[in-house]
Amino acid sequence: MKGSIRGNFCPKCGKASETEGLCRECRIGDTPWFTCDQRVKHVQCPSCGATKLVNTWTDNERDKTALGQELARSAVHFHKDVKMPAIEAWIDDITINRSRANLKVRGTLYKTPVEGSCSTEIIWHKEQCDRCNRISGSYYEGVVQVRADGRLPSTFELETSAQIAQQIEDTLQAGGERLSFINDMNIIHDGIDIIIGSQHIGMLICKGIVAQLGGRYTTHPKLVGEKNGRQLYRITYSMRLPRFQKHDVILAKNRYYEIERIESHNVRVFDLRDGNGRSIRQDDVERIIGNARSAESALVAFADTDTMGILDPVSCKTVELPKPGWLDAHSGDHLSILRDADHLVVVR
CATH class of the missing domain: 3.30.1360 (Gyrase A; domain 2)
Known part of the structure; x- marks a missing residue:
């Protein structure tokens, strides 16, 4: 019974204690509930803004204000028994490479609110990162x-x-x-x-x-x-x-085709006369006329069932051509054309 009575009193101040040993106030007073580093260092690449942590570089998109707040808070280390820790930081730039952070620290220790303050110096160090170092070299x-x-x-x-x-x-x-x-x-x-x-x-x-x-x-x-x-x-x-590219217009066996796909030894094409798809051997290609991506625009002067007239944008003369079976053209429409010497080839 005597041991129980002694265990309910603080051996330091003599006050009643909720547990054996020191009372709450004395436990708080004897516990360094937080520490604060005197300085923290931030290494950043001046070229790309990447940051260095230990020996590892990582890309970073945060501005100096956000980084400063994070660095200031990283200087504070709480005791493991502190609950609900909170830090407020006010940062002032001393020089371009140094800042001073004043911090207000709060928390709960052994069910009692605690509060303190400290300050730390932030060192802004510039160092070329691994990537920029390689690129510049x-x-x-x-x-x-x-x-x-x-x-x-x-x-x-x-x-x-x-x-x-x-x-x-x-x-x-x-x-x-x-x-x-x-x-x-x-x-x-x-x-x-x-x-x-x-x-x-x-x-x-x-x-x-x-x-x-x-x-x-x-x-x-x-x-x-x-x-x-x-x-x-x-x-x-x-x-x-490959020798050919998509949308190349080629001449093979006196017909014009537009290439849709290149295969191992063949090309899959669109027949610019009747609109049918087919596969032809690459060795059967006589020459490349051009590519439909670089086609000119020409005005349709007239069109009927089998023929149409195209106004040549260079000579300004009307050139009569067979109307392709796949084309629904009317007077006033604009078509895409390529030139094969004196011939005009209508493409898609």
Whole structure:
């Protein structure tokens, strides 16, 4: 009984205690319920704004105000028994690289509200990130060389290839692959060279171009050195677009066709005379007239059941043509045409 009575009194102040040992007030007084770091450091890339945590860089879109609040709060560390912790921070810039944060700290410790204050210094440190360091140093791990088989790539193909590469880079960057970047893109006389920061992005760019434009690619690695016992390679991705592209207008066996799909040895076409679809051998193609994407616009001067007159936009003369079976044309309509020497070819 005596031990029970002694256990209900605080051994420090003598007041009644709810539990054995110190009373609530003495427990609070003897407990450092929060600590505050004297300074916190934030490392940010001045070029792209990425932030560094320990040795890892991550892209960051928050402004300095939001970052300052987060950094100031990170300086406070609560005792494990503190419930409902709350922090208010007021930040003043001292210099361009230093800020002072004054903090008001609240919480509940052993069912008693507690309150305190502290201050911390925020160091804004600038350091070039891993990605920007590589880009500025012209670092690369490969080149995607986009060319066409037996011809020059069209403007459409070059622009599409560049867009595909940019979209893949954006997707990888958003997914955290910071070193999968495009260092440069150069359009040259026979294609486009895409200089890349990782082998992964090179493979994805080639696959994306094949999926959208067709063709094939091969890889050609070259040993360029060794690092930490590991051999380093640069890879040339030789991307070859097909001999024909979608919407090419071709001449084969005295008929004009518009290509809809390229197959292994054949092309699937739309007959510009009767409108039927068919497959013809690539070896049967005599020549390419042009591409329907670059067609001219011409006015229909007259049209009847079998013939129509088209006003040539260059000579301003009316040219009479057989009316294609797939075309419903009337006087005053505008059609798309390509030129094959002195002939006008109506395309879709």
